[in-house]
Amino acid sequence: MTTVHARFNLDYPNFALDVDLDLPGRGITALFGPSGSGKTTLLRCIAGLERVAGGLLRVHGEVWQDGTMFRPVHSRRLGYVFQEASLFPYLSVRRNLEYGLRRVPRAERKVQLEQVVEWLGLNKLMDRDDPSGLSGGERQRVAIGRALLTSPSLLLMDEPLSALDLASKQEIFPFLERLHDELDFPVFYVSHMLDEVTRLADHLVLLEQGRVIASGALGETLSRLDLPTARQDDAGVVIEARVAEHDETYQLSRLDFPGGSLWVGKVPRGTGALVRARVLARDVSIAIVPPQGTSISNILSARIAEIRYEGRDRASLRLAVGDRQMLMSRITRRSCDLLGLANDMQVFAQVKSVALIA
């Protein structure tokens, strides 16, 4: 379902943006790329903070700008969370939260103050007069709440975690994950951290030097070997799975996904819960006969869908497990040749480690 269409063409002396994108109207879309790839500029164009002549933007069937009209930022129903929280220093926490809310006509308010306060755990902060006394994580939570309170039809987040220390990041993540589960409007999330993206996103847009090099469902896009994400050290795939059973004796849980199952350390969720796991390419090794006498408990039957050599020493494999799930494996080129691996071969993928991310 495509409900956001964006086309922007910017030509600055040192930077060009050339983007024509159809994006889903639900879930979290990550705009991912190295710094200077144009992801923040794209987000600013969508918000109207960057005025691009001839740009085209349609959100849920509403034209926000085209060749003839340009809807100014304040008339676009969007929320924007900046890298730094940008709270108004002269307003109390409550007033900050209410700033946008007051400017939305009553009939258009879908989000209530009490809801957001409860949801982001802001209760204790409400009476603070001076927001400069808040911690980085608290400030960003207030900023997220303030944006949500405008009842946006599109939420834009520009690396909302990058200015925070690890502890504050851990504090915010659960809220972002709930955002993912509970909101019915799309979120565009700019990030240059692959682990953030794999935890949160449903859809992935890869940018490089102002151009879109890939746009697609997260799992599919992450398993593509032709993209720069596959060459990162933490390259890997995402598996959406259900908790199938718990093993109390060994404190393990079995996760089922279409095409197979994985045993992981006990998951603090009931059976039937939907979880997201990440398997890194470097943690998957290949055997051509069923491995025996191995300590690795997760062995999946897979078909080689693609082999790609990286330099002279390494090889990356894309493996199909069942009909839909993909895995990636990174092995040495020598092993690849010794085992005589080729496309469409049936092999066994030995998964050394699985990280539960949501």
Next chain:
Amino acid sequence: MDFSFSAAGLSAADISAIWLTVKLATLATFILLLVGVPVAWWLARTRSRWKGPVGAVVALPIVLPPTVIGFYLLVAMGPDGPLGRITQSLGLGLLSFTFAGLVIASVFYSLPFVVQPLQNAFENVPERALETAATLRASALDRFFSVVLPLSKPGLITASVLGFAHTVGEFGVVLMIGGNIPGQTRVASVQIYDHVEAMEYVQAHWLSGAMLLFAFAVLVVLYTFNPNGKR
């Protein structure tokens, strides 16, 4: 010379001069803020090539002798001056040697002292704060009142106090434009000049002392309640 303190204290004429001064400065400050805020905002934000010339015109009174400004204003307000023609055709008569003329002259004379602190304050309003407000549905005018003004509060206070104080302290322009009409244009600074001319040193002492105290109090207020950088 009569150095007796028999006439100690402020005479009725002194009080009237002080009252006139306060009235003039209050009115001028009010108009200065109305005029200065948009001018300063424009100067702070514009990329127009007129920024330099306009800024220079605003700053002229800092450099020019007050008598020069007074002279030109007098000519402009006179029967054949552009301002004079307008006021005459509006049936207001001539503004020279009137309180209204004094107010207009004061606004010109004190404009840089209001515009410059405001411009400084406006230039320091972070672009990010304005962008944030825009994403929170605030229109340009709304942003000005809900973001720019609160963030510029120190600049606004400085501008008002300086505008007021500078108007109280003017002399040359007043003499050129207003002359010396009791209750109309005879402000405190002119009254002191009169006292000295008439060798009434005691009177001059009292009034000068009052002005000195006022100036000191203004500066204390400025430096105490408006420390740099703090909101």
